[in-house]
Amino acid sequence: MKITIVGTGGVGGYFGGKLAKAGFDVCFIARGKHLNALKNNGLTVKSILGDFHVDDIKATDKIREAGQADLIILSVKAWQIKETRDELKHIMHKNTVILPLQNGVLASGELEETIDRKHLVGGLCRIISKIESPGVINHFGVTTPTIVFGELDNTDSERLQTLKAAFDKAGIHALVTMDIESELWKKFLMICVSGLLAVTRTTYGELRELKETREMMIDLFTEIYTLSQHIGIAMEADFVEKTISIIDSLPYDSTSSLTRDVWEGKPSEIDYQNGTVVKLGEKYGVDVPINRFVYNSILPMEQKARKNSGKR
Numbered sequence: 001m002k003i004t005i006v007g008t009g010g011v012g013g014y015f016g017g018k019l020a021k022a023g024f025d026v027c028f029i030a031r032g033k034h035l036n037a038l039k040n041n042g043l044t045v046k047s048i049l050g051d052f053h054v055d056d057i058k059a060t061d062k063i064r065e066a067g068q069a070d071l072i073i074l075s076v077k078a079w080q081i082k083e084t085r086d087e088l089k090h091i092m093h094k095n096t097v098i099l100p101l102q103n104g105v106l107a108s109g110e111l112e113e114t115i116d117r118k119h120l121v122g123g124l125c126r127i128i129s130k131i132e133s134p135g136v137i138n139h140f141g142v143t144t145p146t147i148v149f150g151e152l153d154n155t156d157s158e159r160l161q162t163l164k165a166a167f168d169k170a171g172i173h174a175l176v177t178m179d180i181e182s183e184l185w186k187k188f189l190m191i192c193v194s195g196l197l198a199v200t201r202t203t204y205g206e207l208r209e210l211k212e213t214r215e216m217m218i219d220l221f222t223e224i225y226t227l228s229q230h231i232g233i234a235m236e237a238d239f240v241e242k243t244i245s246i247i248d249s250l251p252y253d254s255t256s257s258l259t260r261d262v263w264e265g266k267p268s269e270i271d272y273q274n275g276t277v278v279k280l281g282e283k284y285g286v287d288v289p290i291n292r293f294v295y296n297s298i299l300p301m302e303q304k305a306r307k308n309s310g311k312r
């Protein structure tokens with residue numbers, strides 16, 4: 001199987017590295033100093049499960065140079081999908097499968113605007129990882145990194161089983177789901193607390209401990225749950241409570257990647273998290289005041305971050 005990893009960051013570097021280490025023909029799309037380091041020194045993955053290194057990797061910053069792929073793992077940030085999607089057709093054949101792993105619920109919809117839906121499967125991942133330095137990925141949280149994926153029409157298929165077999169061979173914990181939209185929304189609900197952490201400048205521990213901020217967190221989750229029910233997403237009636245128990249079990253001092261991006265003045269995925277809740281809330285007539293407050297509060301920082309980084 002020929003695999004192209006579009007976006008060799010925390011996610012693409014880790015999962016792509018595992019696939020390359022297992023002997024799959026993998027091409028990594030990266031850029032700048034990170035690309036140079038990958039070309040010169042190979043890919044190093046530091047991991048709480050054991051470090052590994054892949055020599056002589058194929059890497060380029062020009063997607064169309066990667067050649068045709070059977071599987072494209074799309075692991076750029078959510079707001080980079082619109083910038084990269086049109087290049088993908090240059091490396092696709094009639095059976096190419098595209099697996100997006102972004103947080104949020106918009107990835108497949110944005111891909112479908114320019115790519116035939118038959119090429120898409122839905123996906124998400126659970127891991128905490130980042131580029132530590134050029135050529136080096138650090139996987140530092142989530143003890144069983146996982147990819148969850150499924151057909152957008154909730155059917156089983158031969159290609160899902162082929163992907164599962166490839167992930168199994170690479171030692172990647174992979175789960176096939178018959179309702180990827182529900183899985184995406186469940187992760188989305190929880191990840192949207194990241195914006196609240198950013199605004200209140202708290203860690204998970206601090207946010208959940210103080211009565212006032214705990215109430216805001218519960219209201220934020222409840223708004224998303226209500227929205228999901230208006231849209232018709234399958235979600236257990238006690239999903240908000242279940243999510244709160246997960247938040248209560250997270251390390252006291254931990255935060256999430258969006259929170260850190262906002263604090264560090266970097267462009268974030270806020271439009272794909274609380275921003276999406278606000279837009280869908282307007283569309284479906286569901287009031288989402290806490291999500292709106294979080295989104296509106298981060299917006300000025302987001303605009304500055306994008307201006308300073310030159311990233312739109």
Ligand SMILES: NC(=O)C1=CN([C@@H]2O[C@H](COP(=O)(O)OP(=O)(O)OC[C@H]3O[C@@H](n4cnc5c(N)ncnc54)[C@H](OP(=O)(O)O)[C@@H]3O)[C@@H](O)[C@H]2O)C=CC1
Pocket residue numbers: 006007008009010011012029030031032034061075076077078080083084101102103125126127128129130131257269
């Ligand atoms: N990291 C994590 O722990 C988790 C992340 N996720 C989700 O996964 C997605 C990816 O996140 P993450 O891996 O952290 O992101 P990163 O920013 O670490 O990785 C994305 C990489 O893609 C590169 N890239 C983007 N566009 C191009 C291009 N056109 N050509 C070459 N390289 C390109 C970026 O380069 P540049 O920086 O120059 O733009 C960057 O190195 C996000 O949606 C995130 O929310 C989900 C679960 C956990």
Ligand SMILES: CC(C)(CO)C(=O)C(=O)O
Pocket residue numbers: 103125126127128142191255256257258
């Ligand atoms: C919540 C978490 C860590 C889980 O994978 C994540 O997706 C992120 O920080 O972006």
